[in-house]
Amino acid sequence: MALSLRPCLSLPRPPSLSSVVPRRRFAWIGCGPRDNRGPLLKGRILSSEAIQSIQSLKRAHRNGSTALSLPPLRRLIKSDLLSVLRELLRQDHCTLAIHVLSTLRSEYPPVDLVLYADVVNALSRNREFDDIDRLIGEIDGVEGGYQSDKALAKLIRAVVGAERRESAVRIYVMMRESGWGSESWEADEYVTEVLSKGLRRLGEQDLAAQVAATQMLNSKGFGNGT
Numbered sequence: 001m002a003l004s005l006r007p008c009l010s011l012p013r014p015p016s017l018s019s020v021v022p023r024r025r026f027a028w029i030g031c032g033p034r035d036n037r038g039p040l041l042k043g044r045i046l047s048s049e050a051i052q053s054i055q056s057l058k059r060a061h062r063n064g065s066t067a068l069s070l071p072p073l074r075r076l077i078k079s080d081l082l083s084v085l086r087e088l089l090r091q092d093h094c095t096l097a098i099h100v101l102s103t104l105r106s107e108y109p110p111v112d113l114v115l116y117a118d119v120v121n122a123l124s125r126n127r128e129f130d131d132i133d134r135l136i137g138e139i140d141g142v143e144g145g146y147q148s149d150k151a152l153a154k155l156i157r158a159v160v161g162a163e164r165r166e167s168a169v170r171i172y173v174m175m176r177e178s179g180w181g182s183e184s185w186e187a188d189e190y191v192t193e194v195l196s197k198g199l200r201r202l203g204e205q206d207l208a209a210q211v212a213a214t215q216m217l218n219s220k221g222f223g224n225g226t
Contacts (some may be wrong), residue, residue, distance in 0.1 A: 046087060048082045054087055057096045070096070073103045081108070085115065089122045097122065098135065105138075113142065113151035117158040124162035132159065136167040142174050144185035153194045160198035168202055171195075172211070181214035189215060 047056075073081060081104050088097040097119055105111045116135065123132050136159065142152055149220045152175075159167045172195060192193045192215035199208040 046083050047080055049076060050083045050087070053080070056082075056194060057088070057099070058093065061093070061096055070099050072098060074101075074107060078104070079107045082115075086118075089118055092122060092126055092128055094119070094122050094128055094131065098127070101135075102138075104169040110140075110143075113139075113148070113155045116221065117151070117155040120155065120158040120162060123159070129162060132162055132164050133167050136164070136170055139171075139174065142180075143178055143179050144180065144188075149188045149191050152189045153188075156194050156198055158192070160194075160201060163202065165204065168195075168198055169204060169207065172199065172207060181218065187215040187218045188213075189219075207225050 020184075053071070053073060053076060060070050070156065073084070076084070081100060085100040085104070087095055088094075088100060100118055101111065101115060104115070116139065118134060120132050123129070123135070142148070144152075156168065156171060175181075177197075181187045192211055196208045196211040196215075199205075199211065
């Protein structure tokens, strides 16, 4: 009987990689803001010039510089000035925001009234009410139109929300001086409602009645022979 000389070898199986290589575990770390400020709004990107200007303004303000000696911003283009203004408002640096708004007014007139409304809201939030009256006093005039009326209504709401009677009355005077309630600038129903309710809330009952009467004349078609 022939015997097989080939050895029968039984080699051990190599260990699986899962038993040799330790499994790594990753921990997710959430990073939040370092102070009580909210995050940047989605899509908001500050240019290097805007960031440098913000840092320069804040540094000058910390050193006790007055608004008259704050760094000039005329070298910035309009979009950067707007970005700087919004970021300073986000951080509640109202004095610096007013300085930027002043530069916008001198370099790129006229300034959108929505920006004034945003600054008024920030001043009211920080209880800097006297600055609201000074800010409104610097507005040269207002004008009508679809977008302008929407911005005007937002500014009126901001001023009334801050309970600044003097500023609300001044806005109404500027509106009348600019032809509000005439054929060239018909009284928008929504603006009329916001203004009349605001004046009434601030104790100006007679002016509120005038505003309502003006809108009523417009709705009846005055100047059209009806």
